[in-house]
Amino acid sequence: MGIRFILMVNKQGQTRLAQYYEWLTLEERRALEGEIVRKCLARNDQQIRFELMFEFLCSYAGVLAGWLALNEQCSFVEHRNYKIVYRRYASLFFMVGVDDDENELAILEFIHLLVETMDKHFGNVCELDIMFHLEKAHFMLEEMVMNGCIVETSKANILSPIQLMDKAH
């Protein structure tokens, strides 16, 4: 089993969607989410500070500083016995907890696929779409991941049962 949980969290650290593929008690989940969110958001702040400093440098030293590569922080954090692969899209963080031997780059690609699929359905997906259509977001996830494994990678195949239901109403 590769994927152990999928979280969507906003910039304030509030969970907007949580799907676990292994059983954790309510307390464990709350603690885990809190820790992970704190860790990832702190890294992100660091990143923003770095970017600001970089811009500042550029404005002073101009072209010279432009030579410096903007080195982004990597998208992986190790936490307990999980590896968290996370990526930020606008105000929303997508975090996927995986086993140690999972291909991190592939998970990153999977997050992108998830966002693209949601975009295709909602049209430029945002936090509110997921909040107010939580069940739909879950249905999409259900079509993509089952028991921690990827089921389907084609956006059309993922969305067809959901669109079918929408038409029925």
Add this chain to the structure above:
Amino acid sequence: MNSIFSGTRLRDMIRSIRACKTAAEERGVVRKECADIRASINENDPHDRHRNLAKLMFIHMLGYPTHFGQMECLKLIASPGFPEKRIGYLGLMLLLDERQEVLMLVTNSLKQDLNHTNQYVVGLALCALGNICSAEMARDLAPEVERLIQFRDPNIRKKAALCSTRIVRKVPDLAENFINAASSLLKEKHHGVLITGVQLCYELCTINDEALEYFRKKCTEGLIKTLKDITNSAYQPEYDVAGITDPFLHIRLLKLLRVLGHGDADASDLMTDILAQVATKTESNKNAGNAVLYECVETIMAIEDTSSLRVLAINILGRFLSNRDNNIRYVALNMLMKAIAFDDQAVQRHRVTILECVKDPDASIRKRALELVSLLVNENNVKQLTKELIDYLEISDEDFKEDLSAKICSIVEKFSLEKIWYIDQMLKVLSEAGKFVKDDVWHALIVVISNASELHGYTVRALYKAVLTYSEQETLVRVAIWCIGEYGDLLVNNVGMLGIEDPITVTESDAVDVVEDAITRHNSDMTTKAMALVALLKLSSRFPSISERIKDTIVKQKGSLLLEMQQRAIEFNSIVDRHKNIRSSLVERMPVLDEATFNVRRAGSLPASVSTMAKPSVSIPNGVAAAPLVDLLDLGSDDIMAAPSSSGADFLQDLLGVDLGSSSVQSGATPGPKAGADLLMDILSIGTPSPAQNNTSSVDLLSTAGINNNPSNALDTLSSPALPHIATTASAGGMFDLLDGLTPSPSKEATNGPAYPPIVAYESSTLKIEFTFSKSSGNPQETNVQATFINLSPNTFTYFIFQAAVPKFLQLHLDPASSNTLPASGNITQNLRVTNSQHGKKSLVMRMRIGYKVNGKDVLEEGQINNFPRGL
């Protein structure tokens, strides 16, 4: 119908939760909503169910309990409509888990839905089953799932395949039933079915060896062809990611090939071409391509040796490592750790780059790189690598220093080439990150220093210089004041100068300044202060010219708020004041600490010391026990040396040695330790040699370790689990030795006819039982057996009970055991009397059973003892 889906009240609830400014406000809203939902559930209106469950899911996501809605899920699942079923199954997956009994009720609904005529309902049921099924459900529903793998619609086939992976994981016995179905899935063209089929095969291979053999024989070539087709396939918009067709499927296929190729040369040979093709042809400028390359490298390294491929793999990793993208560098570091196992040289070539990664601003990269560096270290590069790491320690982030210093220490200890190098490096670490260094590390440093007699002068001078600059580093200060206390005279007289040193002028009062500073500084902790006090006592003898000043400082500590300090100050003051004639011999240098013994002890107590470190509050009494004891021991070191049981190697052992000695005086045991103990007590209770006083002074000594008990049960207290800090410190082994040394009573053996050798009656990983024998005078049939139970585990056994049974020709009498609590590495004894009616014809045999509780769990061990000496 549509009022259910767009239910305004769900929106209202989300809005009002979103509007909450504080957590308390949110709790209020949720509480009110939960109350409404409960009320609505009680009314049992089917129209509200859908909306209630949608709300509950939201509340559940926020982290509030929602168990009261579980039955609603079941009702929705049982209802005929698809929308109700759909939300019911979703609720089932989110709100319930496989351990709840409610789940048993759903098995029947699932069975019906798996046979439903509507394929979307079947899909829902499969999905739910795949996410939450328990072992029992797996057994009940496996035939349905097996049938569905051959269903006409690919969307059902792929879900049935993944559902099977869960089933075989829950009930590995069922694996055989799925092997054929799985291999047929591998021939599919539909990507969803293919990827799930590959995952099912992977799962089967990992749990069942027969399946592995089967797929290796029958499917390897087919899989290679599939991979080839996908790699070379024309552009498929639906599956294309950055020019690569379905990277997810690529990765799954490579993963399966890895399992098939591992440990099988033929299969590995077959896949060489395709792996080489993937490794060379895959575009590496996008993440998707790199993900495939990464997986390919991992597969190449796992399958059987094909060296040309491995060169290719290492080159890819090299490219990854120099990539600007941190994600790529992270996975490169990760893979290099695995690569080091088969090609150390190739990885060593990237050493410089890896060292740069240790200094990366990104914490995840740093952590990986540090792990990798510690694997790269060998005799040839240790000096250079250590230098680099220590240089970086000076400028690294505070929160990274702990990890970094721990790694440096372990590297330095592992490869300590020369003592002077070791001492130099450790001093640097202590100066830069002293507050992060663990206790056992600086303890080890002191042991090494004490052994390196030719470096005493050099070390104490280096420490003196360091402590002037880095006085805020607690552990550095501790080591420095210990050395100044021991070798203060070498410091002021510049004794034993090495060629590399610059001469420094340190007056006696300069040296005392450092120690005084440590004792008066408000943020010094108890251990440091105690060590400083002892150092002062030593210096009072080394530097007679300023002993008045030192005395004043000691006297000031009489007012210390810490009981331990107060007490020591009074004692030391009386030594300085009234016993000038014996003082110099009292405070002589510590005998050289035995390195080998220390290392054995340290290794033995490692797991225990970790648990101590987890709780810093406990470490205070610990430290106290270790530090002042150094010198209590020293005071009487000569005498203790005479006692057979203590070697003076371990500080704490000598605390125990003293304690043991005094308690054995009370119980009137062997004369050896008694002499030692008496002498020691004389020293401690200076000038008051009456026996009554002896006892109190031994109690005083014990109170060092936080025991304020009646002397008569001092030993019991020590070995009781109520004192975790004793049990967990480095000397657990020491205690064991001491007690062990005393248990067999040699006097008995000496007086009774032929001696029988003691035997080890039983030994498991946690417990050892030794028997010693003696004959009752007058009755040859009767044997006295003293059983010693030794706890080999780091846990305390409580409610320890030993039972024994013997054949009819024997009679057995058991005395009560010395205790029913067996502390970690401690022991208890019990006497047995065996009467052998067939004496001379048959030898003893015994069955025994031991029961005890450890960490709240009952443990039962049984065994038969056949190795009694003949003739008993």
